[in-house]
Amino acid sequence: MSTESTPTTESHLRLVWIYPDLLSTYGDRGNLLILARRAALRGLGVECVEVRSDSVLPEQGDIYLLGGGEDGPQAMAAQRLAADGGLHRAVVRGAVVFAVCAGYQLLGESFFAKGVQYAGLNLLDIRSDRGPSRAVGELAGEVNSALGIPTLTGFENHGGRTHLGPQAHPLAKVSVGVGNDGTTEGAWRGRVLGTYSHGPALARNPALADLLLLWATGITPAPIDDTWPERLRRERLTAVTSR
């Protein structure tokens, strides 16, 4: 665990990457780097903490990140997080959680890994099982209007199908790809948000990154120069709609 002993101040944002030794498959570090950069550009002090699975999860984080992973590590991560209990306490305290792919599934009530059903963390009212085929490719969809951010764009690679209960809101309505079930994609409730848009999902969705920062700080992030992320978004959304 690489914790810096910087004193916590009002404008100090703590980003906690949960278990990169288990859940880091598809450039998941990108979300940490992007949040850190966008916070720093708004003048926030940023502390990035990477917590390995043999360490206690710090409870004073502002944003917790969960990445993707293979079945074995996913099941192990869920068991260790449940035993640790720190993420539950952080969420009760009001911390933000952003999870992708396998990390998204394990936030729910249950998920399947290697053909066996595992209990999830019950932080989102979702349950996941296996789909008829693997969902691999571009993913896009209009984001739930309550969140006030533009079209989601990403890349998915998963064999799961996720079913939302009444306590979870779908993140987006799928226009390209599969997402949860071919109809909706991702889920959120309170400040806990998950998506099948895997890996560096925030690279193509800077407004989603800023939404997480808003949730964490209570302050609407000031506009910054997003020329390159906007060009990337246009390029990807054009590529998937012109197919």
Place this chain on the structure above:
Amino acid sequence: MTGKALPLRTKMATSLSRGAAALSRATGRGDGSVIGGKIGLMIDPDLLANLASGREIALISGTNGKTTTTRLTTAAMGALGQIATNSLGANMPTGHASALAKAGETRYAVLEVDEHYLDQVMTATHPRIVALLNLSRDQLDRAKEVAMMAAGWRMTLAQHPGVHIVANADDPMVAWAASSASSVTWVAAGQRWHDDSWVCPDCGSRIERENDQWWCTGCPLRRPTPQWVAVSGGVIDPAGTYRGIQLQLPGRVNLANAATALAVATFFGVPAITAVPRLAEVASIAGRYATVVREGRTIRLLLAKNPAGWLEAFDMAEPAPTLLSINARDPDGLDTSWLYDVDFSPLRGRRVLITGDRAMDLAVRLEVNDVQFEYVVSFGQALATMPPGWFEVIANYTAFQDIRAELDRVN
């Protein structure tokens, strides 16, 4: 296959395979390294086994360095006569069948094998020796995860107890896979990329590293004692003798590839003293590491297909103006997430140009990485923008082939 009559079906398949390959080259549709084998295997499903029969075969596999190590091994073994090899990087069974059909009768063959096909090709070709270089994440939208690949190799090697293995002692995944074999020559070939081997493939505990050693904290798995060691400017052989190697190929990783090539060549009886100068003759491999002079600019081409490969490319590249080109077509993998597994900070302070189908993904990545860059629409525009002097080009697979085509398919 020397002096041995081939089945009629194999003869016909071989002949048609050669014809198709020649046609592919003549019509400019391809280099003929795959299509010939494809047609041949349709006619004779046992074509590869029949063509391999009677030859003494070495297979080279791993995520990175296969093509280069195959070329270095072939160069070293050239001391024994004609060597059949799939030198164009066509590393699946169709490519192997094409290469053996094209070579005709040879006593020896050195074949590069895609890591997913090791089992199938070992079963078909009955190699005497297999060299295993490294395993790391590659083309994540479809490749097997690293631990699964290592487990597959381990099972394959256990099922071929008569085959001698040359394996990288510095890669825990490779070392674990190879430790199921009955006879192994270990090479200290290094491992710059650690992010796919923090967890023991055998027991799931954490792997610790210190200096050049690594060990599992939960079971007896640890770095085997190497017989060959790649060091600065050369290798140390199993007798403890330092042998300087003046490679034309850049980078520490190519010295490691040379050490593996020597381990294979000496297994077949080539004396190291004979093999070493032959390694120095290899200048470039299908455009990789090639330098081309255009209007006062010396362009060097480096291929980097995955995070581990990018780290090696940054190690090789001169601190000169650099063009990065990224595509995400089928052969590259469609997912560009891996860009965030690469730390591009070694490029800070250099003039960096970017291009390729997925230049926008790269632009966002470099911005997050605090690397200044300029976007250009093509290799041609990059060249026009560059002042005279050294110019590094680092590209992934199809981006590399595009640029190579613009340079008249430089070899």
